[in-house]
Amino acid sequence: MKTSVISGGAGGLGRALSKALQARGWRVILLDLDISDLEQTETQYAIACDLTRPEDLRAAVAQTLEKSESIDMAVYNAGITQIGSFSDSDEASHRKVFEINYFAAVAMARDFLPALRNSKGTHLAISSVAGFTPLYHRTAYAASKHALEGFFKSLRSEEKPYGVQVHIAAPSFVATNIGNDQRQPDGTARPGSASDGVDYMTPEAAAAEILSGLDRHRPMIPVGRIARAAWWVNRLSPALYQRLMERRIEGS
Secondary structure (H helix, E strand, O other), X not given: OOEEEEEOOOOHHHHHHHHHHHHOOOEEEEEEOOOOXXXXXXXXXXXXXXXXXXXXXXXXXXXXXXXXXXXXXXXXXXXOEEOOOHHHOOHHHHHHHHHHHHHHHHHHHXXXXXXXXXXXXXXXXXXXXXXXXXXXXXXXXXXXXXXXXXXXXXXXHHHHHHXXXXXXXXXXXXXXXXXXXXXXXXXXXOOXXXXXXXXXXXXXXXXXXXXXXXXOOOOEXXXXXXXXXHHHHHHHOHHHHHHHHHHHHHOO
């Protein structure tokens, strides 16, 4: 039985990926801050972990390796957004977004590197349309996702000699927390909770597209109609994409 470890496992997309992988015969280990309402079963095991604390991550990695003889896929799904203008934000909140969206994923990738080399497994980074395009009122979020993509695209070349695959999935707006914004005073919020998104898709639909992209060995997986359109328009004309984005997001 193959095993996948998923950070941000208690979120909507983490749960959807877990369910879809289990349906394919995988065992899934979920990492998140609050795992109180996650089922513990023969094929799903949850570990409480603050990925920004090195001691928490080391303990979670040790428990993960104890639960499974091999790790076949690591999914870097944990993240937060920050909504608001750069002029109204501060350095501490910008660093907070990077600690969770970028540095925690890098630390997790480092800790699971030997296990994934041993299994010739897969790194799967969950990025965003904001990882390859600009996004209004999301300067820190977009920057962190651009950094995430740059890291994993570069890691792909380094791990190729070990038979390890590196994939990046970039969803558009996934409706995981609509109506449950709970935005903090610094503008940070749970992903999928913003009300200014366009053409939201369900976590289940996003998970299905991500796994389909993996099946087809696609290194970059734009997820959803908006993501696919954004990918091509931005490649053809970044200036046109920026104008369209401003018209849709800024005007919403």
